[in-house]
Amino acid sequence: MSKPIASMTGFARASGGIAGASFNLEIKSVNARGLDLRLRVPHGLDDLENLLRQKLTKALTRGSVQLNLNITYEHLQSEVSVNQQALDIVLAAMDDLSQRIEADRPRLDGILGLKGVLELAEAKLTDDDLVALKASILQAADQAIADLIASREAEGLNIHAFLTQRLVEIAELTLKAEEHPARSREAILDKLHGQIALLQEGENGLAEDRLHAEALMLATKADIREELDRLVAHVAAARKLLKQGGPVGRKLDFLSQEFNREANTLCSKSNHVDVTAIGLDLKATIDQLREQVQNIE
Numbered sequence: 001m002s003k004p005i006a007s008m009t010g011f012a013r014a015s016g017g018i019a020g021a022s023f024n025l026e027i028k029s030v031n032a033r034g035l036d037l038r039l040r041v042p043h044g045l046d047d048l049e050n051l052l053r054q055k056l057t058k059a060l061t062r063g064s065v066q067l068n069l070n071i072t073y074e075h076l077q078s079e080v081s082v083n084q085q086a087l088d089i090v091l092a093a094m095d096d097l098s099q100r101i102e103a104d105r106p107r108l109d110g111i112l113g114l115k116g117v118l119e120l121a122e123a124k125l126t127d128d129d130l131v132a133l134k135a136s137i138l139q140a141a142d143q144a145i146a147d148l149i150a151s152r153e154a155e156g157l158n159i160h161a162f163l164t165q166r167l168v169e170i171a172e173l174t175l176k177a178e179e180h181p182a183r184s185r186e187a188i189l190d191k192l193h194g195q196i197a198l199l200q201e202g203e204n205g206l207a208e209d210r211l212h213a214e215a216l217m218l219a220t221k222a223d224i225r226e227e228l229d230r231l232v233a234h235v236a237a238a239r240k241l242l243k244q245g246g247p248v249g250r251k252l253d254f255l256s257q258e259f260n261r262e263a264n265t266l267c268s269k270s271n272h273v274d275v276t277a278i279g280l281d282l283k284a285t286i287d288q289l290r291e292q293v294q295n296i297e
Helices: 046-059 084-100 108-112 127-179 185-200 208-222 225-244 249-269 273-293
Strands: 010-018 021-030 035-040 063-073 079-082 118-121
Touching: 010 127, 021 127, 035 046, 046 063, 046 127, 063 127, 127 225, 127 249, 127 273, 225 249, 249 273
Parallel strands: 035 063
Antiparallel strands: 010 021, 021 063, 079 118
16 A cells, blocks of 8 residues: 655644653644754753654654653652851851851851852652653654654645646646647648748748758747657656655656646747647646645655
């Protein structure tokens, strides 16, 4: 079974936690030429960031991907301790001053209120809790990445339908150009005869060999057979890529450029205003196709 095509645009969120800590994880992706990963992970979790980056690299091929991880620590008691060295310095200074100045001794709360005497240590998870938290985050990341892929594939279904319809229109316009009366051998010969007659007019008409060369050039310019054949081939190739699925965005982008090249040449070679109009409709449809192709992984 072929893999569906995916858009590069998507969003997913996951959350979880353990006793004492909870987290929220979000992943957002938009279009990019390659795979551009940007992760925002709380300080001190460098090993976790590397694992998350590896998971994203394995799961995605293209897109600018932003992963944000926020952790909230709950119900953890911060630790308060006395800086014994700072307290000794303060007490020694008090003893020295009491011998020089007659004053009441400071209260305990005043001493403890001095900067540096009391230290507040940030609450931390135990090593076992930290391991459990990281495992929970990685499990949630797996789910978020799966949801992101599902989101991108859902958008890819819409793009697939749009591109399929544009290919139908390109095929129809190509057939319309193929069957136009101006494409008939008789119409081309009539126009060629008229152009040759103009070249022969006047006293300075072209020499026979030059006239033959000009006739060949005019006949070649009027023939859009190769352009029509290539358009048919490109439609078949694009349909095959859509059926194949997976990360085919780059190949479809290349094909859309080839489509545009053939439409431009068809317009420049056109020998009738109706064929030119068909070529312009082709260009407009191809532009719509190429715009959406830019969104495919």
